[in-house]
Amino acid sequence: MKILVAVKQVAAVDDDFEIRADGRDVDPDFLIHDLNEWDNFSLEEAMKIKEAAGGEVEVVVVSVGPESVDEELRKCLAKGADRAIRVWDDSVEGSDPIAIARIIAAVAKKEAPDMLFAGVQASDHSYAATGIATASFLGWPHAAVVSLLNYTPGSKMATLQRELEGGTYAEVELECPAVLTIQLGINVPRYASLRGIKQAAAKPIDVLTPSALGLAAADVGEAGSLSRVRRMYVPAKGQAELIEGTPAEQVARLVKIIQEFKGV
Amino acid sequence: MMTVPTDLSDLVRHATEEKDVYAAAALHPWVQPAQRRLLEDLWSERRQALLLAQMEGTPATVLEQLFALNDASVDARLARHGNTAAVVLEKLFQRSQAGAQRQRLRRYLVANPATPHKVLLQWVEAEQDLDVLKGLCANSGAEPEVLGLAAQRGIAALHTLLAVNLASNSAVLQHLWAGATEGIAAQILGHPQCPEALLETIPNTVLQRRKLAGNARAPSPVLQVLSADKHWSVRRAAAGNAATPVALLTALSRDEAEAVRRVVAMRPDLPVTAAAWLAEDDDDWVRQVVARNIITDSEVLGRLAQDAVMEVRRAVARNPACSAPLVAALAKDENEWVRAGVAYRADVPAQVLHQLEAGETSADVLSGIAQNAAASQHMLQQLVQHENPDVRRAVILNKMAPRALLQKILQDPYALHRGMVLGHPHLHDEDRWQLHQDPDPRVRFAVYGYFGRRLGMPKTSGTTM
Numbered sequence: 001m002k003i004l005v006a007v008k009q010v011a012a013v014d015d016d017f018e019i020r021a022d023g024r025d026v027d028p029d030f031l032i033h034d035l036n037e038w039d040n041f042s043l044e045e046a047m048k049i050k051e052a053a054g055g056e057v058e059v060v061v062v063s064v065g066p067e068s069v070d071e072e073l074r075k076c077l078a079k080g081a082d083r084a085i086r087v088w089d090d091s092v093e094g095s096d097p098i099a100i101a102r103i104i105a106a107v108a109k110k111e112a113p114d115m116l117f118a119g120v121q122a123s124d125h126s127y128a129a130t131g132i133a134t135a136s137f138l139g140w141p142h143a144a145v146v147s148l149l150n151y152t153p154g155s156k157m158a159t160l161q162r163e164l165e166g167g168t169y170a171e172v173e174l175e176c177p178a179v180l181t182i183q184l185g186i187n188v189p190r191y192a193s194l195r196g197i198k199q200a201a202a203k204p205i206d207v208l209t210p211s212a213l214g215l216a217a218a219d220v221g222e223a224g225s226l227s228r229v230r231r232m233y234v235p236a237k238g239q240a241e242l243i244e245g246t247p248a249e250q251v252a253r254l255v256k257i258i259q260e261f262k263g264v
Numbered sequence: 265m266m267t268v269p270t271d272l273s274d275l276v277r278h279a280t281e282e283k284d285v286y287a288a289a290a291l292h293p294w295v296q297p298a299q300r301r302l303l304e305d306l307w308s309e310r311r312q313a314l315l316l317a318q319m320e321g322t323p324a325t326v327l328e329q330l331f332a333l334n335d336a337s338v339d340a341r342l343a344r345h346g347n348t349a350a351v352v353l354e355k356l357f358q359r360s361q362a363g364a365q366r367q368r369l370r371r372y373l374v375a376n377p378a379t380p381h382k383v384l385l386q387w388v389e390a391e392q393d394l395d396v397l398k399g400l401c402a403n404s405g406a407e408p409e410v411l412g413l414a415a416q417r418g419i420a421a422l423h424t425l426l427a428v429n430l431a432s433n434s435a436v437l438q439h440l441w442a443g444a445t446e447g448i449a450a451q452i453l454g455h456p457q458c459p460e461a462l463l464e465t466i467p468n469t470v471l472q473r474r475k476l477a478g479n480a481r482a483p484s485p486v487l488q489v490l491s492a493d494k495h496w497s498v499r500r501a502a503a504g505n506a507a508t509p510v511a512l513l514t515a516l517s518r519d520e521a522e523a524v525r526r527v528v529a530m531r532p533d534l535p536v537t538a539a540a541w542l543a544e545d546d547d548d549w550v551r552q553v554v555a556r557n558i559i560t561d562s563e564v565l566g567r568l569a570q571d572a573v574m575e576v577r578r579a580v581a582r583n584p585a586c587s588a589p590l591v592a593a594l595a596k597d598e599n600e601w602v603r604a605g606v607a608y609r610a611d612v613p614a615q616v617l618h619q620l621e622a623g624e625t626s627a628d629v630l631s632g633i634a635q636n637a638a639a640s641q642h643m644l645q646q647l648v649q650h651e652n653p654d655v656r657r658a659v660i661l662n663k664m665a666p667r668a669l670l671q672k673i674l675q676d677p678y679a680l681h682r683g684m685v686l687g688h689p690h691l692h693d694e695d696r697w698q699l700h701q702d703p704d705p706r707v708r709f710a711v712y713g714y715f716g717r718r719l720g721m722p723k724t725s726g727t728t729m
Contacts, residue, residue, distance in 0.1 A: 014318055016340055016368075029311040030337075191677035197703045244424070244447040246469075 001153040002058045003046040004113035005081070006104050006131065007039040009065055009072040010124040024229050035072040038119025040189035042182040045149060046117055047080050047190070053153045058082045062107050064092060064100050070205055077200035078192035085111075089209045091217055096225035097125075101133030103220060106213035108138055114153070116179045120145050128181075135179035142179040143172055147186050151176070268697045272719050276302060278700065279712060285312050286705040290712035293323040294720025304329055310338075317341035321709065324349045331355060336365045343372035350380045357383045370396045377405025388413045394421060401425035408433035415439045427451035434459045450475040470495045477501035484509050496521035503528040514538050522547045529553040540564050548573045555579035562587050574599045581605030592616050600626035607632025614638045627652040634658035641666065648672050653681070660684045671695055679704035686710050693718070 010033070017030035043061065050057035061076040062085040063069050073084040087103050095103070108116055116138075118131030128144075135142030147169065148161035155176065162170045163183050192200070210220045218224055241257070243250045269275045272291070276299045279287035288303035295303070307313055307326075310333075316322050317330050317338045327348045330338050342348050343356050353376060360369040373379050374387060374396055384400060388410050391397055400406060401414050401422045411432050414422055416439065423440050426432050427448045432440075437452045438459045444452060446469055452458055453467065454475030463482050466489055467473050476482055477490040478501040491502040491512045496519075502508050503516045504527040516528040517538035528534065529542045530553045542554040543564045554560055555568040556579040569580045569590055580586055581594045582605045595606045595616050606612055607620055607629050621633055621643045627650075633639050634647040635658040648659045648669045659665055660673060660681060665688065673685040674695060683706055686696050693715075700711045 016337065018337060029314055032315075193677050194675050194703070245445045249445070 001053065001056055002060060002111060002113040003049060004108055004111055004116045005039070005042050005046050005059060005061045005076070006116065006118040006134065007043065007061050007063050007072060007076060008036045008119070008122045008130075009033050009063065009069045010036045010122050012124070019232055019234075023231050023233070025232055033068065033071070035075050036119050036122045036124075038121060038123070038182060038184060039076075041184055041186050042117040042119050043076050043079060043081065044187045044189040045182055046115075048187060049115075049151060049153060050080070057153050060085065060111060060113070062087070062104060062111075064088065064095070064103050073205055074197075074200045074203070075192060077203050078196040079190055080196070084203070084205045085208060086205055087208045087210065087213065089211075091210060091221050094222040094225065094228075095220055096227045097127040097129040098133050098226045099220050099224040101130050102137055102224060103210060103213065103215065104130070104134045105137035106210070106215055107208070108134065110213060114177050115151065115158075116140070116177065118179065118181050120181045120183050131179055131181035138177075138179065140177055140179050141174040142181075143174055144181045145183045146180045147183045149180065149182075149186065266694065266697055266700075268693050269715060269719070272296075272299065272716070275712065275715055275719065279303060280306065282701065284708060284712075285316070286709040287700070287712040289316055289319075289322055289326045290709045291716045292329075293325045294716035300325070300329075310335065313338050314341065317345065320346075321713075322347060324352075328352050334359075336369075340365065340368055340372055343369055343376060346376075346378075348376070348378065350378050353379045354383055357386075367393055367396070371399050375399035375403055377403060379403070379405070381407050381410065384410045385413070388417075394419070397422055398425060402429060404429060404431050406431050408436055412436045412439065423448050424451065427455065430456065433457050438462075446471060454479055456481065466490070470498060473498045474501045478505055480505060480507050482507060488512060491516060496523055500524045500527050503531075506531075510535065517542050522550065525550045526553055530557055532557070532559060534559055536561055543568055548576060551576045552579045556583055558583065558585045560585065562590070566590060569594060574601055577602045578605045582608070584611075588613060592619075595620050600629055604628035604632045607636060610637070612636065612638060614640075618643075627655055630655045631658040635661040637662060637664040639664075644669055653678050657681055657684070660688060663689075666690060667692065667695070674698055679707055683707045683710050686714060 011031040012034065013026055013030055018027040020027050046059045050059050059081045060083045061073055061081045063073055064087045066088055069086055073086060077084055085107060087107065116134065121128035132142055132144055143160055143162055145163045146160050147163040149158065151158040157173055158176055158178060159173050162172055164170055222228060243253045269278065272295050275291055276295055279291055280302055283306060285306050288306040292300055292303050307316055313330050313333055313335065314337060316326055318341050324347045327342055327345055331342060331352050339356055339359060342352065353373060356369060357373055360366045360373060374384065384406055388400060397414065397419065401411065402425045408431065411426055411429060412435060415426050415436050426436060427440055428451050434457045437455055437457060440448060441452055441462065450471045453462060453472050458479060463479065464486060466486065467476060473490055473493055474497050477498050487502055487505060487508045490498050491508060493499050499516065499519060499521065500523045503524050510533050513528055513531060513534055516524055519525055525542060525545060525547065526549050529550050534557060536559060539554050539557060539560045542550055545551055551568060551571060552575045555576050565580050565583060565586055568576055571577055577594060577597060578601050581602055591606055591609065591612060594602055597603055603620060617633060617636060617638050618640060620629060621640065624630055630647060630650065631654050633643060634655050639662065644659060644665060647655050650656055656676060659669060667690045670685055670688050670691050673681055676682055682699055682702060685691065696711060696714060699707050702708050
């Protein structure tokens with residue numbers, strides 16, 4: 001029994017930063033990296049299943065990215081994941097979520113897991129597409145925004161709860177293997193122990209290339225993507241005015257502003 | 265067993281061998297110039313310089329060295345950093361005279377409380393950028409002379425900021441008073457430096473009367489009038505003003521507005537008879553506040569300890585004047601939040617605390633026990649391994665926690681806990697040094713900062729975390 005957990009190294013920026021010279025992303029010097037918040041919950045859900053099954057479940061984490069991503073994969077290993085896989089070569093640069101999903105699907109075909117978990121979305125680009133696109137490439141059943149999961153390793157069916165708009169939930173049954181995108185709050189993610197962190201530092205990470213997974217150059221990077229970031233920018237700030245004074249003074253000022261905008 | 269470094273060279277060697285930017289930054293203020301240069305090599309990349317220029321706690325010597333990089337984005341971070349020395353801020357001002365990002369740099373510089381007076385003076389009269397002027401007028405470190413010159417610019421958008429800035433003096437406020445809007449006038453009346461003469465007149469608007477009623481310098485006769493104001497918010501402000509004469513508190517304790525009674529119930533000079541009256545109030549919040557008030561007598565506290573509302577009983581349990589028998593009774597309360605109130609008392613008898621320990625499962629109560637100096641060693645042994653991080657954290661706050669327990673926290677999964685425990689006086693330096701390779705950079709920064717101070721400070725100064 002195996003669960004594959006797709007994770008991502010996300011980037012955060014402080015309130016002052018610079019845009020890259022090509023205008024399509026933030027200058028990497030200003031980025032602070034971390035494991036995507038949703039992925040902590042995905043991994044924890046996999047670990048709960050593994051621990052409930054008494055260790056007969058293998059949890060494998062997979063990520064697509066350069067060497068710096070190893071730091072996030074080691075965090076997952078420190079929390080108890082059994083193996084880590086990273087896929088990268090220069091051809092992957094410029095991949096959108098669809099191309100990334102194609103790569104993760106290729107890893108899933110190779111690993112043949114019984115379940116594949118991903119976060120609902122990544123906190124940096126917020127596409128919320130990779131998990132479901134992976135299911136599409138695999139042709140597997142899928143469920144998005146999973147907030148409760150009942151699954152026994154080896155079972156052909158899983159029962160789960162999906163979070164919907166307006167505070168409603170849908171209880172869903174689906175066949176396995178399946179792809180689930182996991183929502184925040186489904187569990188309480190653990191902190192890695194110091195011993196776990198030290199052990200993870202010595203564990204190997206399997207590094208694969210797209211070609212080793214049977215993918216062609218046209219499947220990844222910008223060539224394999226359905227979208228492309230043309231420009232990244234900070235929008236100009238809008239104007240706001242705090243209207244002070246008595247109610248009569250405030251109304252008078254408001255009328256004046258409306259007249260200015262209407263050109264009266 | 266790791267060998268604890270005995271001199272700064274040893275520490276520098278560890279930091280450089282580990283290529284640890286955080287360790288290097290923590291050590292930088294304590295070492296000689298030649299050693300500093302070795303450490304500075306560790307943040308030679310722009311990414312690291314940006315990181316240190318942003319990081320809270322980066323020492324002033326590191327920030328001064330980063331200034332030498334002459335990088336506009338690093339400069340912007342230095343201009344906002346709370347540890348940047350005044351001399352560096354002055355140099356940044358000189359640098360801000362030119363360059364594409366000068367306006368951004370100026371906005372940050374004028375808002376920094378450490379920016380020298382002479383720099384702000386150069387700006388205040390000639391600056392045209394409204395955002396720069398706004399930052400200057402909100403600067404709590406600006407001297408009244410600067411704020412006065414800003415007020416004289418006659419720019420209405422600055423007046424609110426000047427009226428709320430605690431650095432404004434009475435002359436600045438007097439200047440603003442002429443032509444002030446209702447809101448600005450109210451801010452002036454509530455300001456600690458409000459001109460004396462303005463405090464002696466009862467204003468017409470509720471907002472202004474409310475701000476005046478809350479001013480600790482308002483004269484007694486004025487407060488007497490305001491404590492009987494027709495609007496409850498004015499009476500509430502008067503009830504909370506320490507300058508309001510005690511003679512008025514009895515009447516305020518019988519005010520028709522709950523909001524007023526809630527405020528008057530917390531006054532330490534409340535007459536005992538008024539406290540007894542408020543203890544019978546229909547409003548839970550009023551009873552809760554009076555139950556927490558140290559002047560409430562033991563008989564009244566005894567009645568409040570029986571209150572149907574949990575928050576009221578909890579307030580009795582937290583009241584320093586609560587008697588030992590009452591504390592013992594509240595330790596058996598059915599509500600965990602009330603029992604937690606007992607567990608957090610520094611004066612709780614050991615016997616009562618041990619009764620609380622028995623079979624307790626609430627994390628709130630266990631946290632209170634864990635931080636209590638009277639907690640049994642047996643109980644602390646269990647709590648230091650508790651699954652709830654709040655409980656484990658409370659053990660760190662226990663001044664009587666023995667070294668053997670604190671050593672377990674050195675392995676805690678929470679980096680915050682590992683960083684906190686470093687400061688516990690029962691920990692030895694060999695324990696602290698175990699964390700010099702901690703995976704969390706904040707912990708390493710704290711470890712190297714501790715040893716840097718310890719080995720770099722003159723011996724007579726002592727060392728504390």
